[in-house]
């Protein structure tokens with residue numbers, strides 16, 4: 264077991280950290296306040312640096328980074344600004360289904376658009392179907408030569424600003440959720456529109472909106488995989504992306520910890536820096552333990568995916584732990600700053616608002632526990648290795 268980062272990983276982490284320092288941190292407060300994702304300002308630079316196309320195989324023009332390196336990059340970008348980072352890396356959620364189950368022609372056509380700087384969004388959630396993804400009501404009617412999609416998706420990262428969408432719809436109502444199918448829909452198609460844009464408590468500088476599909480004609484060649492394969496595709500995609508969200512939680516927590524540590528050394532009360540109080544230094548020590556634990560969990564979940572091994576348990580484990588850890592660390596970091604932690608003069612209150620999202624998107628903390636519970640029920644005898 265080697266914990267040393269290899270040269271490629273070091274290079275990727277350094278480049279993401281530099282991007283976070285130079286491009287994200289300086290504008291973080293401004294866009295947190297406005298609640299706008301500065302797409303035109305960031306996407307060309309982020310594409311050039313490879314952050315929007317990291318996971319796309321090299322043969323299709325991407326960077327071909329493994330899951331572990333991709334997750335390390337997310338830790339740095341979320342350390343910089345969790346909102347903008349969410350919108351910058353959202354392509355990986357939409358390109359996942361194409362990479363996992365798309366044909367060679369689909370990969371050439373659609374992944375190359377991302378390589379050229381376009382954005383894609385992942386349209387699964389609906390007003391009546393969040394955690395219960397089997398409950399989607401969007402339909403795809405087979406018209407012989409093409410499908411017609413009707414439905415409403417909500418909470419879609421980059422929804423309405425992405426150039427194409429990966430949409431999950433029921434192509435065979437008689438089959439129930441076994442008819443659920445993934446389609447690629449060009450956003451310029453007639454009948455695709457953006458609905459309500461969300462005004463969120465945290466990650467405000469990411470773009471989150473409804474996407475409406477009204478009688479949208481989609482060629483049959485745009486089905487990803489087979490009719491009825493949506494659930495498999497979604498779960499396989501999450502196995503690759505959930506370690507990254509765990510890493511995102513580590514990134515936010517690390518940013519909060521660093522600021523709280525620096526403050527605790529400077530702030531003098533009762534004649535000495537507050538870090539001299541065991542209550543404060545223990546809180547900071549606990550943060551470090553939690554952050555390091557979270558990092559090991561996402562490393563392992565990512566490493567398993569890169570070895571082609573099953574990682575569903577470890578991915579849920581890492582995501583659920585890091586989400587809770589991120590909330591705990593950012594809350595305690597605000598505590599270390601006392602009253603100042605609650606003001607907008609410091610970034611801590613923002614980190615705390617941003618932290619909440621990690622436990623919600625791509626499956627809430629409860630849903631990760633459902634995944635874990637189902638696995639525990641399935642195994643006859645628990646074996647650690």
Ligand SMILES: Cc1cc2nc3c(=O)[nH]c(=O)nc-3n(C[C@H](O)[C@H](O)[C@H](O)COP(=O)(O)OP(=O)(O)OC[C@H]3O[C@@H](n4cnc5c(N)ncnc54)[C@H](O)[C@@H]3O)c2cc1C
Nearest residue numbers: 385386387388393394418419420471623624625626627629
């Ligand atoms: C900022 C943001 C960005 C997002 N981006 C995307 C995106 O790009 N694409 C996309 O498709 N979706 C996206 N989502 C949607 C996200 O994945 C869902 O919000 C999430 O899956 C939860 O669904 P819900 O909000 O409908 O909550 P619900 O499913 O209604 O859950 C409400 C509460 O009930 C709990 N609960 C539900 N069922 C159970 C159960 N069986 N056992 C125990 N507890 C349960 C949940 O854990 C939660 O606490 C995004 C959401 C946000 C906030």
